[in-house]
Amino acid sequence: MSPNEPASNAGIRNARAGAMRTLIVYESQWGNTEAVARAVAEALGPETAVERASALAASDLAGVELLVVGSPTQGGRPLAGVTKLLTSLESNALASTRAAAFDTRLPMGERGFALRLLMRTIGYAAPKIAKALEAKGAHLTAPPEGFLVEGKEGPLRPGELERAAAWAATLRAPVGR
Ligand SMILES: Cc1cc2nc3c(=O)[nH]c(=O)nc-3n(C[C@H](O)[C@H](O)[C@H](O)COP(=O)(O)O)c2cc1C
Numbered sequence: 001m002s003p004n005e006p007a008s009n010a011g012i013r014n015a016r017a018g019a020m021r022t023l024i025v026y027e028s029q030w031g032n033t034e035a036v037a038r039a040v041a042e043a044l045g046p047e048t049a050v051e052r053a054s055a056l057a058a059s060d061l062a063g064v065e066l067l068v069v070g071s072p073t074q075g076g077r078p079l080a081g082v083t084k085l086l087t088s089l090e091s092n093a094l095a096s097t098r099a100a101a102f103d104t105r106l107p108m109g110e111r112g113f114a115l116r117l118l119m120r121t122i123g124y125a126a127p128k129i130a131k132a133l134e135a136k137g138a139h140l141t142a143p144p145e146g147f148l149v150e151g152k153e154g155p156l157r158p159g160e161l162e163r164a165a166a167w168a169a170t171l172r173a174p175v176g177r
Helices: 007-016 032-044 080-087 111-120 125-135 159-170
Strands: 022-026 049-050 066-072 098-105 145-148
Touching: 022 032, 022 080, 032 049, 032 066, 032 098, 032 159, 066 080, 066 125, 080 125, 098 125, 145 159
Parallel strands: 022 049, 022 066, 066 098, 098 145
Antiparallel strands: none
């Protein structure tokens, strides 16, 4: 390590001796988002850690090379555990980190016009998580993604875990930077 190299970069370099240090962070009320998080982790390989956001401190994200953050959409936003963790980070804490965001959400198509309009207006958790990740210096490696549940307690729509695994497989692509 050169004397000018920030300590966090040294940590990342050391991690590169083994697998890419990858962490999936999630919140989940009924387990659907957790199931997506675990499917993403499995697709990314056995070295991938999966942790609930509320169990983590800002320092746990130091040296992570690929960070995937997921939450249920509630009222158009992520759950507080995710928001709190991300806002607790220093402004450049994720400068050496590639990141991606996902949420779980209800399908828009089967709702009435007024509810569809409301859902479109308030938006979804994943774009907000992605924005918070970028605000801390992270480089997004994929657009924010949403996975569908059939009702507020689930279950996930058939095929969504497979879609999550396919989405995860795109996340290791180099970021244009
Ligand atoms: C209080 C509340 C608010 C919700 N708001 C939204 C919403 O704004 N948009 C949406 O698509 N789904 C909404 N949902 C449905 C959740 O996205 C769904 O419960 C979640 O995907 C289930 O994931 P989990 O099992 O990980 O908690 C809401 C659910 C609850 C309980």
